Amino acid sequence: MAFTNRARLLVAGAIAIGAIGFGSAQAQQKFDLSPEQPNRLRVEKNEKRIAEIKDFKFVESGVFTVGISTSGNLPLHDYASDSKTVIGYDVDLAQAIADSLGLKLNLVSVAWADWPLGLTSGKFDAVISNVTVTEERKEKFDFSTYRKDELGFYVSADNPITSIKEPKDIAGLKVITDAGTNQEKILLEWDRENVAAGLKPIEVQYYDDDAVKDLAVQSGRADAVFSVNATQAYAAGINGKTKLVGTVSGGWPITAEIAVTTRKGSGLAAPVTNVVNDLIASGAYKKILDTWNLGPEAIDKAQTNPPGLPKSGS
Structure with missing residues (x-):
């Protein structure tokens, strides 16, 4: 199948929408x-x-x-x-x-x-x-x-954490997630498994404002954000302040x-x-x-x- 145009990137033009909380x-x-x-x-x-x-x-x-x-x-x-x-x-x-x-x-x-x-x-x-x-x-x-x-774990770009793939990887971390969501359910289940295995519990944080959430990660008040991968990937592409360190199926443990x-x-x-x-x-x-x-x-x-x-x- 031949292409008639190439994928777009870096085209100028002002935007009137919020771009998920970023400029x-x-x-x-x-x-x-x-x-x-x-x-x-x-x-x-x-x-x-x-x-x-x-x-x-x-x-x-x-x-x-x-x-x-x-x-x-x-x-x-x-x-x-x-x-x-x-x-x-x-x-x-x-x-x-x-x-x-x-x-x-x-x-x-x-x-x-x-x-x-x-x-x-x-x-x-x-x-x-x-x-x-x-x-x-x-x-x-x-x-x-x-x-x-996909749900994604994102940390600040300079954070030494490079991989979060399984429950033990979040032991003892301060993690931001979204209340009443599947990602919260998964995060709390991982924490339950860790505590049962004798590992340190996590500290779960909730923020309604994306700017406050971003500030918490950049300042070190939180170690990671666990939320919808697509929107986080878009934000990371915009500001370069965060990086992906792991993904989890939105239906975990089912794909x-x-x-x-x-x-x-x-x-x-x-x-x-x-x-x-x-x-x-x-x-x-x-x-x-x-x-x-x-x-x-x-x-x-x-x-x-x-x-x-x-x-x-x-």
Whole structure:
């Protein structure tokens, strides 16, 4: 699969959005946040995959209509500097899939809580908006995986800690996490295992403000942050003040993956999975990830409806 453009980096343009708590000047120096996206990676149409969708009835003929959240969540998706155009990793992937299928891309803004109804009612052909595969969701939807659901441990750039991979690595540390989240649940379970094994307990810290959180890490009041990898990777790419020292699956101890979501039994999931695998094989997939500093979240192979996170109580 040939490239028609190269991945973007370092394109100037002021930004009107918050860039997850960091300055717009820093964001524009590292990422293209312009509405034009002049160097977005594009790929050529793939006749083999186009043949696989010949019987699929799209919302609009010749168009791949995709539901996507527009709430501020870069590098995944958010508004560009014009406050109207949606940009981010999920947008770039959606464009590459549309290109491969010989379709135009139409993005439909949808609130997170509303995407299931929008998809089942036929408002869009697919949802590409950081949706994790779960067994409960698989009862109503089909999935084509495209990214790991990763949580990341980040420390200050000059911190001597180089690796956090398992519970014993956090013993005795002061760790910031997000209250009421899966990352908190994992962190507390790791701490429980450590204490049971006679290791030092951790000190868990919570901050609502990203700037205060960053200050705590830089000043040494906290050793590490354990939170969503994508947003932390984006922040690290912007300011260079933190570094990744370890990732954990968002479904720990089970592996969790993010997927393109389609209507159950619609016949679109398998072709989309094949397209993602084509993008992986060609190198386009990695280029899109690297554009948004998400290389550690790459998968080796896309799958259709793989095992998902279990239902609550399972």
